[in-house]
Amino acid sequence: MIFKGKFDNNKKVEKLEYKFEIPEGTNRISLNLTKGPFQHVLISLEDSEGRTRVLTSFKTFKKKYYVTTHWESTSNCCIPGDIPPGEWKIKLLKPYLVESEFELEVAVENGNLIKKENMKKISLKEHYPDIxxxxxxxxxxxxxxxDGSITLKDLKKEIxxxxxxxxxxxxxxxxxxxxxDLDKPIIPSTELTLDDxxxxNLFGLRQFIDYYDFIEENEKREESLKKIFAEVKKQGGYISLNHPFHNSSKMCLGLFYNIDLKDLDFIEVINSPTSLDRNSYYDKKALxxxxxxxxxxxxxxxxxGSDNHGITLGDPLNYIRLEKYSTKNILENLKKGRTYISRVGEIKxxxxxDGDVIYPGDEVDGEVLIKVFSSQSLMWKVIKNGKVIHTGKGKELTVTQYVSSGEYLRIEGVSEDHEPMVIINPIYNALKVPTLEKWFDVKDVVWRD
Incomplete structure (x- = not known):
């Protein structure tokens, strides 16, 4: 079966649906993206019981997908299991202006394609030895x-x-x-990319989010995002705003939608520092x-995040303090802010x-002692309520500060070129109730063209 057409560049949002019948006894379906734009146009395959079985887009180097009754022979980004007979659907969501022809081919087959590969299921219920x-x-x-250039096999080597x-x-x-097949936590996530x-980043998802069902053709993008964010929270996941000010003459990737600040759990303050068109100005704006x-x-x-589209992984890294080495504990402590960011490896x-051990993200009261040791000499800044109150240079920093009600304190290490290298998340004391509600309340102050 061939399904083809052309996207209308006069429509900002397009939703297309194609139906086909699956006969009784089918145990393998293949979906082939034979033609289409290398763009964030989403593709989902829905079975006759309303379950999303494939979720992908045209912006992928992977062009063929198999849905079967067995996990081993079902492709990545697909859900295996019974293949119920009846009416199935291919749903296409074009969430921004794209003009292109497209063609998809669906084949209904029998006989499982057993593909032996050294892969593991991604799960949120994993625990590893504490080391x-x-x-x-x-x-x-x-x-x-x-749209990355590294394969999963090569990514394993990098890890x-x-x-x-x-x-x-x-x-x-x-x-x-x-x-x-890595003996390490792999946390199911995705980068929500409806346009530029x-x-x-949506972290810790328990099931597919078929964006087709959350976006209407004539609604504001803020309304669509609100619905998607609600689904993420319903699943117990978290939301990170990526590269909020990465805007240049070549590409605008900052946030230009006036979303509710209460929907955000994280903000990405260092993004793709090894990319060729790197400009640390954008990260400084995020900070x-x-x-x-x-x-x-x-x-x-x-x-x-490295936001790698090439082969560089792990620069920067996020360091999380864990009581238990598990996917659950990683997500919980990430949410608590019990983390720091580093481009120079692990710091001490x-x-x-007041003598009790604390960690980034903790609520404190009174005198705080902070000692930092880095393998690389940096210029250190101690920041309280947005103001630099102490500086130092070298591999070590020792500072004692009193954190009063309504105050927060954080540490930042920068290179000689003033590029952020270490960011330690804040500690705080009884913060006030926020008054800023929308992203533009922040963007209009921070981003001055």
Whole structure:
């Protein structure tokens, strides 16, 4: 069966649906993307019982997908299981202006394609032997499953060589269902990419989000995002605003939608620092926004990602303090802000509040002692309520500060070129109730063209 057409570039949002019959006894369906734009146009395959079985987009180097009754022979980004007879649907969502012809081919087959590959199921219910206190992870990355140039097999080598302890796979709009066989937590996630006016990482998802069902042709994008964010929270997931100010003459990737700030759990303050068109000015703006949010009482924590589309992974890394080395504990402590970001490897961090050990993200009261040791000499800044109150240079920093009600305190290490290298998430004392409600309340102050 061939389904083809042409997208209308006069329509900002297009929703197309194609129906076909699946006969009794079918145990394999293939979907082939034979022609289409290399754009964020979403494709989902829905079975006769209303379940989404395939979620992908045209912006992928992976062009053929199999849905079968067995996990081993079902493709990545697909859900295996019974193939019920009746009316199935291919749903196409074009969420921004795209003009292109497209063609998809569906084949209904019998006989399972048993594909033996060294892959594991991605699960949120994994626990591993506890081996240390701080664990390093990558929160933003892409492979050939979407628009990256590294394969999952080569990504496995990168993870092992760089000693990465956990990874959040964030392919554009699709959720990986299998991953190379690694004895490490792989947390199901995705990068929501409906256009280039706002990207978000959605962490810790328990099932596919078929965006087709959350977006209407004539509604504002803020309304669509609100519905998607609600579904993420319903699943117990978290939302990160990616590269909020990465705007240049070549590409605008910042956030240009006036979303509710209360929907955000994290803000990405270092993004793709090794890319060729790198400009640390954008990250500094993200840190400025972070301070503005904290000063207003928002507990939105800093995260970072390599956003690799090539082969570089793990620069920067997010270090999380864990009581248990498990996917559940990683997500919970990420949400608590018990983390720091580093481009110089693991640092030694000791924090005390009146003699009691504390960690980033903790609420404190009174005198705080912070000791930092880095393998690389940096210029250190101690920031309280948006103001630099102490500076130092070297591999070590020791500071004692009193944190009063309504205040927060954070540490930042920068290179000689003033590029952010280490970001330690804030500690705080009884923050006020936030007054800023919308993203433009922040953007209009921070982003001055």
């Amino acid at each position: 240390k206190e701080w664990y390093a992870g990558e929160l933003h990355n892409h492979t050939t499953v979407s 092992l060589e760089k000693g990465i302890d956990f990874i959040f796979p964030t392919e554009h709009n699709s959720i990986l269902t299998k991953y190379p 006016l706002g990207h978000f 400025e926004a972070l301070d503005m949010l904290w000063k207003d009482g928002h507990k939105i924590f800093a995260v970072a 961090l000791r924090m005390e509040n």
